[in-house]
Amino acid sequence: MRPLIIAAAIILLLILGKIFFWSSDSEKESGKPGDKKMIMGGKPGEMKPIMVKTITVGLDNSDKTVFSSGTTVANEEVELKSEISGIITKLNIPEGKMVAKGFLIAKIKDDDIVAQLRKIELEEKLAAQIEARQRKLLDINAISKEEFEISQNKVLTLKADKDLLKVQLAKTEIRAPFAGKIGLKNISLGAYVTPATVITSLVQFNPIKLDFTIPEKYLNSIVLGKTIKFQTDGSLDERTASIVAVDPKIDETMRTLKVRALSNNSSNTLLPGMFIKVFINLGSTQSVMIPTETVIPVVDGKKVFVKRNGKAEEIKIETGLRNASSLQVLKGLNVGDSLITSGLMTLKAGTPVFTKK
Missing domain, CATH: 2.40.30.170 (Efflux pump adaptor protein, beta barrel domain)
Structure with a gap:
């Protein structure tokens, strides 16, 4: 058994030694100058030129559009609310429909105001009759001017009270302040509303x-x-x-x-x-316009590549307006520059480039 183990160990060492020598030979072959020339495309250390497409930068007469x-x-637009509190007795909200200016949208219960208005109107009528009689008496000096002025002021006071009640009565009606489309109804007939209640919108x-x-x-x-x-x-x-x-x-x-x-x-x-x-x-203005796909965004702005002396040169640019396919260049490029339009992701500053003739 021991001779077999020794023989197996010798065979294993021979196999490992052969693998080591094969690996060394491969490294020597790959390190030959001729092979490096094939990889780099020239003298040792030189990069292989990359074929690119270019366009000549020129001025373009384009629309200046922002x-x-x-x-x-x-x-x-307005939210319609009531100026006073009360119960809704009439509701007319055609949701989503056009209405004219002054259209009656809602009515608040006004029985008490109407009753007060009738009372004031009767009192005003009576006061006016008294004033007329006293005016005749004043003409014959049967009463003093002071007595006549008291009756006259009574008529004026009642008229002012009547006007106030008419204003309060008008506030019971919610009308459209302008022509427009009515919004959704937020209340129902019989609801009690306050000045904070949004009835609808216009x-x-x-x-x-x-x-x-x-x-x-x-x-x-x-x-x-x-x-x-x-x-x-x-x-x-x-x-x-x-x-x-x-x-x-x-x-x-x-x-x-x-x-x-x-x-x-x-x-x-x-x-x-x-x-x-x-x-x-x-x-319309004349400016340098370049294809948007040639512009590469970077942290501190934008850049493009131009071909100069057989190499790619990185240029920082300032841009302005854009349209569907072009971008205005305000600073960085000059008329006549050879702008590289292809292979942009494989380029860096100093990369040898050539164009196909």
């Missing part, structure tokens, strides 16, 4: 307002009456609106300016609260 987003806002959205923001650097380009275009979310139809107001202050946090526009909505297809995309054309 893109923004915003919200549709009702032209007029919204007018023709025309409809558009509220959006723009960067402060475009402040001088926004003028009242300027026409803008906008789209609602999920729609490709473009609509127009006219700028009617600009907020007099800048948002210090976002460095933006709030703008309001007005658009015709006779079809009533736009509702308050809808998301919109806004396009503001600031005119």
Whole structure:
């Protein structure tokens, strides 16, 4: 048994020795200068040039358009409440329907006010008769002027009381302050309401307002009456609106300016609260425009690669407006530069590059 163990150990050592020598030979072969040249593509240490596509940077006559987003806002909107407390005796709320200005929406019980008004009217009539008689007596000096003035003041006081009751009576009616669409009904007939009770809502959205923001650097380009275009979310139809107001202050946090526009909505297809995309054309200008896919975002801004002297050169750029496929370059690129448009993810500063002729 012992000779067999010794023989097995010798065979194992021979196998391990053979593997070691094979590994050494492979490393020597891979370290030959000729092989390194095949991997690196040139002299030892040189990188293999990468084939890229380029375009020549030039000026493009393009529309200067500012893109923004915003919200549709009702032209007029109000929660309808009562000025006084009482029981609802009449309720007329056609939910979701258009109503005219002055439309009677609700009526509060007014029996006590009507009774007081009748009483005052009778007292006023009697006081007026007494005043008329005393005026005749005053004309013949049968009474003093002071007595006549007392009866005259009585008539005036009762008239003022009557006017006050008429005002209170008018407050028992809740009417539409403007033409618009009635909201949902929040109460029922016979309910007791207070000035805090929301009976329903009324919204007018023709025309409809558009509220959006723009960067402060475009402040001088926004003028009242300027026409803008906008789209609602999920729609490709473009609509127009006219700028009617600009907020007099800048948002210090976002460095933006709030703008309001007005658009015709006779079809009533736009509702308050809808998301919109806004396009503001600031005119046509000549500037450096490059494909958006050539721009690489980095921590401190944006960069591109250009081909110079057979190598890729990294350039930091400042950008401006953008359209569907291009981005405006404000600083960093010059007319005539060879902008690299392919293989961007494999490039770094100094990488040898070439273009296919």
